Amino acid sequence: MLFNSFEFLIFLPTVFLLYWFVFKSLKWQNFFIVVVSYIFYGWWDWRFLILIAFTTIYSFFSGLYIEKYTDNKKRSRWICASSIIINLLILGIFKYYNFFKENLELLFQAFGIQLDWVTLDILLPVGISFYTFQALSYTIDIYRKKLDPTHDIVAFFAFISFFPQLVAGPIERATNLLPQFYKSRQFDYTKAVDGLRQILWGLFKKMVVADNCALYVNRVFADYTACDGPTLFFGALFFTFQIYGDFSGYSDIAIGTARLFGFSLMRNFNFPYFSRDIAEFWRRWHISLTTWFRDYIYIPLGGSREGKWKSVRNTFIIFLVSGFWHGANWTFITWGAYHATLFLPLLLSGENRKYLGIVAEGKYFPSLKESCQMILTFLLVVFGWIIFRADNVGDAWHYIYNMIATWQWALPEIHKKAALGIVILLCVEWFQREKQHGLQITGNGLLRFRLIRWALYIILICLIIHISGMQADFIYFQF
Amino acid sequence: MKKFLIRILLFWGIFIGIYSIFIIRFIYLSNKVSFEIEPNKNILVLGDSQGQFCISDTIIGNTYNLCRWGEGYLPNYLKLKRVLNSPNQIDTLLLIFTPLKTDKNADKTDFSPETVNHTLGKYYPFFSKEEFKLFSFPYFMQGVLRSVTYTDISFQSFGSSGMLYGNHIETVIEKQNKKTPDKTFYGNKVELKYLNKILSLCADHNIQVILFSPPMYQADKFYDTSNFYKIYHKEYSHIPFCDMTEINFPDSCMADINHLNIHGARRISHEIKEIGLQNFVRKYPPSRQSIFTFPSATSQ
Incomplete structure (x- = not known):
């Protein structure tokens, strides 16, 4: 179901x-x-x-x-x-x-x-x-x-x-x-209402963002040899949001549903696309799996306490295993290796725990340095998703090669509904990045009025009804 | 808990209330659309995009083209019912009948998820009990919920003649070859059933039906033409059929493999205008005659 x-x-x-x-x-x-x-x-x-x-x-x-x-x-x-x-x-x-x-x-x-x-x-x-x-x-x-x-x-x-x-x-x-x-x-009114909000936000991410992005992504990846550089870039970019909307959307619905029944599940995503380096990304992406591997593989193998070479070995092991966990394909293993390669310099230089806090905490906008760090990290992640999404490793390299070789400075035809969904997602999550989920309401500002809150819910429901893409399975079911 | 349930019920009550107002408005406005056809028009054209981009009712003065892209016989039947219940002088129905309409998967036009937006959502205000039964409840609800955003509920929005520009045969073939085939099987039972319903409705109103298949690019290669002729000869051979399916039409007149462009549409429309519809039909009889006995025409 x-x-x-x-x-x-x-x-x-x-x-x-x-x-x-x-x-x-x-x-x-x-x-x-x-x-x-x-x-x-x-x-x-x-x-x-x-x-x-x-x-x-x-x-x-x-x-x-x-x-x-x-x-x-x-x-x-x-x-x-x-x-x-x-x-x-x-x-x-x-x-x-x-x-x-x-x-x-x-x-x-x-x-x-x-x-x-x-x-x-x-x-x-x-x-x-x-x-x-x-x-x-x-x-x-x-x-x-x-x-x-x-x-x-x-x-x-x-x-x-x-x-x-x-x-x-x-x-x-x-x-x-x-x-x-x-x-x-015991039934807890506040938790249940917050759970419902989280479900609503999860549905928005899945049905508006992920399902619309999927329409564009499937077309581009199925026919990547016929697409020009910018289209391929947008294909990868949309997949980046598709997989996030799909998986974090599912997690939001799961956590929200559990709250309705009086259960607290662990957080699975912490706004990963606002990370300033790859280490921070991995602390915010699929937290339950990352910490599982840390606790049951990385630490038992010695973690980073038994010398540099063992740290390198252990890091590679958990990233490769993490990739392999996603499926029986070399693309996932290569994706794991790619992230391990990005993570290692941070680990070896001791900078892997540099960004533990929230980016631009207490501010509306990030500094120029933070913006550059976030964009760079984001682009590295986007490249990783190409490897993840491709049918095989050869296709992934061809995709990247074609993207660079046929690059031109022109805006390709994009899926407008998907783009609208992404813009809303980014805006909401940026301003909510200090909260547990995109729709957590603490009762400040205009949202303390029920009328405004309910209007917001109605707008979101209408967006889900009217601009959702074709119903599709959640990507992570296959894992 | 009590507070929670009351608020939930209140919220959904308000939401459903507001939404229902929009749905009722849509149903009301749809039913208010006048399907009256001007008295000087005695030929009605119904069908999908192949008819929409083929017969120009500005060139052929006595025709009214109510074809609309992506529409099967189900919505066309509903439109015909509306037209016949309104003042009109229609005595001939030119009905698009092509290999696409008899395809073993022709019901895709009515039931594929893509059609929720433009067919189901648009036509449910005209549904009778029989049509309601065709769609599953969740699927039907999607159509109803999405219908409230339709801003154009005019008569023209139900169909009109149009023109396509350029020639994109190669691009379309290339795309078609790369396309992953849809594995869902829909059959063609519903489409053929509604074709029969159109025919009986016309018989009840003494309207002559002429089946018409516009020119196609290498129809044999891209469509199941043998099944098409089988069905025609088995079920509809008593109806006049103007068959241009396998006519060697110049590529310069085609927009893609099954649509005419502006040149093709003008050429056909002018020809009909000059020689008259009946002569035009006689000029293009069915290109394949019945030589077999046919076991079964429909499949589900």
């Missing part, structure tokens, strides 16, 4: 009313969450419910056994490892099997050996990378004694399958989300 679909428009209020008025006790509420989450997920393909149920049960019992053999380190390590292996194996088969198979065949072919493995026609289960990582973090945290395993299987099922963030994150840590299933939840 898509957040921007008619089904969800019926689903959400129904679930909301039943949740608060019918299933009032904690146990029943958790049970209800599991049922509706499975309906939500099964809407795509009910067969994948078996997979998510298996992952949940395996991780749940792994947690219990790690606790049981807590004094036997070797055994608990094996249990933890088996859980990691099983989960990654499922992910590997469903997401990466054909990639490895094709590349191994090519490799062996180079040595004159013909491999004839079976190509599996596998459907990629929606959001498999998200819930697998969530399950992994649970098992690892128990093994590291950061978390006590839960004995409440319903709460654990609800934690893994919680429908707002099930298919595209934020990837929640058990330490943050699981305890919320133990405590009785």
Whole structure:
């Protein structure tokens, strides 16, 4: 079920009313969450419910056994490892099997050996990378004694399958989300209203910005050899906003929906396109995944504390793994390597934590230096997205080459609705950059009047109705 | 919670209230449009862009061209109903009938997401129960919600003759070759059903129908012409058919592979004006005669 679909428009209020008025006790509420989450997920393909149920049960019992053999380190390590292996194996088969198979065949072919493995026609289960990582973090945290395993299987099922963030994150840590299933939840008016605002802003980003940009981007990337430099540049530029509108829009809807049910999910985006360097960009982009890799790969590998070479190695590893997490294609790995290359100079010069605050804090506009830094970082990110979006690495290089080779100083024909959406997005998010999301209202200025606020909501809803692009799946579902 | 629900209901109440006013206004204005045709016009032209950019009603004085780009037989049927319920002297309907209209995926014109804006949203005020049933509720709502932004609700906005300039055959072919084919299958049942409804409506009003297929560029190459002739001979051979599908028309008269440009439109319109519609129809009989027995014409 898509957040921007008619089904969800019926689903959400129904679930909301039943949740608060019918299933009032904690146990029943958790049970209800599991049922509706499975309906939500099964809407795509009910067969994948078996997979998510298996992952949940395996991780749940792994947690219990790690606790049981807590004094036997070797055994608990094996249990933890088996859980990691099983989960990654499922992910590997469903997401990466054909990639490895094709590349191994090519490799062996180079040595004159013909491999004839079976190509599996596998459907990629929606959001498999998200819930697998969530399950992994649970098992690892128990093994590291950061978390006590839960004995409440319903709460654990609800934690893994919680429908707002099930298919595209934020990837929640058990330490943050699981305890919320133990405590009785009270309806909070302020949180619920803010949640609705966040949902509205997320829908705007998805339906007005991302879906309109997609129309232009799909055309340009499908036919890039026939486009001139400026058109190719705008194709990449629009994809930059498409992927942001799509993914951060989903996160906003997820976080807002969770708030309606009394849950707090972690922030996933912090206005990344206003970053002053690549390190800051990565602190603001897909925060839940970046911090996951930091906590479960980078730091265990030694982080940046064991000398320069190990820092370089570890940085490359997490960027490559991060790229590979997005999909079984060399484009994603190259995209990871590209960002690692941009990040390394900052890390080696010790400047990777230079910009921890908000750009131009307390001011309306950035300084000239800040503007230049933001534009440069943004352009580097745009180039990265070309690699990410292209069908293969060769196409990415050709795209960039054509863009430069056929450059001319002329404004190409652009998609006006997409451009309007981007302008609104940038303006709103710039002035809201100190807040949690684009539509967080603190009650100052004109917005303290309900009439003005409601007029604003109505304008946004009308924009969504009238200038939204064609309904499309969220890009990150495929990851 | 109570406060939250009351405010939500109030907000949506106000929103739906305001929106309904605009929707009602749109329905009211659409229904107020007069479809009266001047008494000196006795030939009505209906169809899509192929008719719109082919028959010039300023050259042929006794015709009125109500064709509009992207419109299938469904909206044309609704327009015809309106015209026939208004004062008119129409005795002949020149109906565009081309391989595009009988294509196995012809219903795309009515149901593809692209048409929500310009067909569904524009014509729902004219729908009867039967038409409402054709569209799913969410799809229908999209059309209704978006319709409030239509600013032009005049008679002309429902169709008029027009002219295309230049020759873009090569560009269009190039684009067509690169285009990723749409995998959705829509069938052609609805289009053919509404073609039949147009024919019966005309029969009820004693209006002679003439099917007309304007010239196309290498029709055989780009369209399923054999299915087109099969359907014609099986279902509509009793209706006069002016068939220029496979006429060797000069490229300089084509705007693209299935539209005439200003030169082509002028040439045909002047010819009709000079020799008269009936002679024109006789001059271009169906280019392929029936030689087979046909198993099934429609597909869904």
